[in-house]
Amino acid sequence: MFSLLGGIFMGWSLGANDAANVFGAAVSSKMVKFHTAAILASIFVILGAVVSGYAGIETLKGLTSFGKEEAVISSVAAALAVVLMTAFGLPVSTSQSVVGSIIGIGILNGQLNFTGMGKVVACWFGTPIGAAVVSIILYKVLAYLYNRLNLNMFESDALIRIGMIIVGSFGAYALGANNVANVTAVFVGAGMLSAFNAALIGGVSIALGIMTFSRPVMETVGRKLVMLDPFSSFVVVFSLGITVYFFTLLGVPVSSSQAIIGGVLGIGLIRGVDTISHKTLFSILTGWFLTPFIACLFAILINYIVHLQYVPHR
Amino acid sequence: MAMNSCFLNDPECENFDFYIKQTHKYENKTSDISDEINNIMYGKTLIPDSRGDIMKLLNKIDTIPRLFKDILYMVQAERLTIPDFIVDEIRELIRISIECCELLIRQTVALFKNSGGIRTLLGNIETNESHCDNIERRIVATIFDSEIDPFRKLQLKDLIEKIGNISDAAEGVSKFVNIMSLKRRV
Numbered sequence: 481m482f483s484l485l486g487g488i489f490m491g492w493s494l495g496a497n498d499a500a501n502v503f504g505a506a507v508s509s510k511m512v513k514f515h516t517a518a519i520l521a522s523i524f525v526i527l528g529a530v531v532s533g534y535a536g537i538e539t540l541k542g543l544t545s546f547g548k549e550e551a552v553i554s555s556v557a558a559a560l561a562v563v564l565m566t567a568f569g570l571p572v573s574t575s576q577s578v579v580g581s582i583i584g585i586g587i588l589n590g591q592l593n594f595t596g597m598g599k600v601v602a603c604w605f606g607t608p609i610g611a612a613v614v615s616i617i618l619y620k621v622l623a624y625l626y627n628r629l630n631l632n633m634f635e636s637d638a639l640i641r642i643g644m645i646i647v648g649s650f651g652a653y654a655l656g657a658n659n660v661a662n663v664t665a666v667f668v669g670a671g672m673l674s675a676f677n678a679a680l681i682g683g684v685s686i687a688l689g690i691m692t693f694s695r696p697v698m699e700t701v702g703r704k705l706v707m708l709d710p711f712s713s714f715v716v717v718f719s720l721g722i723t724v725y726f727f728t729l730l731g732v733p734v735s736s737s738q739a740i741i742g743g744v745l746g747i748g749l750i751r752g753v754d755t756i757s758h759k760t761l762f763s764i765l766t767g768w769f770l771t772p773f774i775a776c777l778f779a780i781l782i783n784y785i786v787h788l789q790y791v792p793h794r
Numbered sequence: 795m796a797m798n799s800c801f802l803n804d805p806e807c808e809n810f811d812f813y814i815k816q817t818h819k820y821e822n823k824t825s826d827i828s829d830e831i832n833n834i835m836y837g838k839t840l841i842p843d844s845r846g847d848i849m850k851l852l853n854k855i856d857t858i859p860r861l862f863k864d865i866l867y868m869v870q871a872e873r874l875t876i877p878d879f880i881v882d883e884i885r886e887l888i889r890i891s892i893e894c895c896e897l898l899i900r901q902t903v904a905l906f907k908n909s910g911g912i913r914t915l916l917g918n919i920e921t922n923e924s925h926c927d928n929i930e931r932r933i934v935a936t937i938f939d940s941e942i943d944p945f946r947k948l949q950l951k952d953l954i955e956k957i958g959n960i961s962d963a964a965e966g967v968s969k970f971v972n973i974m975s976l977k978r979r980v
Contacts, residue, residue, distance in 0.1 A: 637844050640841060711980045
């Protein structure tokens, strides 16, 4: 159990940070109470992890071969990279951090699956772009249907509120299914956990993060989304759910934060307004390049420290 | 009613006090209705942004009956009588101001029933308001061209401006209704 701590911490941090992407807009605009959102998100994250999380686990464990020690080093290195970058205020993605640390292990043992790695990296680039495309299409289609319904204010608000709960739950399901691999895939690769146990432990640790520490992040991240009108934030969260779920089917863990940025960008394009700043675009680039690099470096460094031996002088 | 049937037609009208009381009663009733609407809103599944907008709308609407009450109190307290040469113009000003309020009622109902025509109604209110501004300026000029006592001129100018504020307030609320409608358009 002790050796799983790095992964569990990773799950906790993921839950605390990324639940904001799916329920932040609804909570910070007070459409949904935090406790309702946290309970729904936790249930659907665990469900997503247990029902649909295996493809991602397969992909990550296939990136290199793991021993027990390497799995622990990999998860600790990824967790440390997340902590360090958060402490320095740098944008960080758990998916990219985990893959970075796995690359580090792969470099050390000389067994890196370049085909799998290429697929993962391609999906990282595809996440914000895909989410932007999905949000543009969704906005067009749903706006057409919404306008045809000709709802009054009360009916429209009720529909948006229910819609936010449904797409938030779907987003949480997609998040659990997609990101559980970041939490425990390396332990499956090392034979320490079965795929089911890995999905369950991963899902529960993400849910723990949601229940204990997601409120402030939801309020902060959600407020940015609420700058959009309620219908647009609904479309953004829905496009996040679809995009992340699509990559779950491909078996590649991606960043839900980057998906949401893509969704907001799509809305900006369709409405002809600047929704994304240069700073946000910089955060995506940092996520793509700096996070895996630091995590990889940590994995190599920790491995080196672990194998240091005291040789007494004669 | 008080304006038309009393101080424009009959400066010694006995019913004037009654009309003031009635106006005051209705003005108070608007506050009660606002509170009632606030209570109903919390029972509905309105999103907080909409609730905030409705509360702002209620506050803005609430200023209009207050303007009517203030005008009547002013007439009563300052013992104002209207000189004959501006009676017709003032009657026209009051008629158009009230028409602005009626159009505003239709526009607000259209907002909540989503029945359309909000922008057109805003256009009508704006036209009426600018018409009121013209009449207001004309009356003030006529007052200052006349031979009446300078102090009375200032009193009347003040009254005309207060009546003119009704259409201004209606236009302000109407613009807000239009923004509420635009915010909800997808």
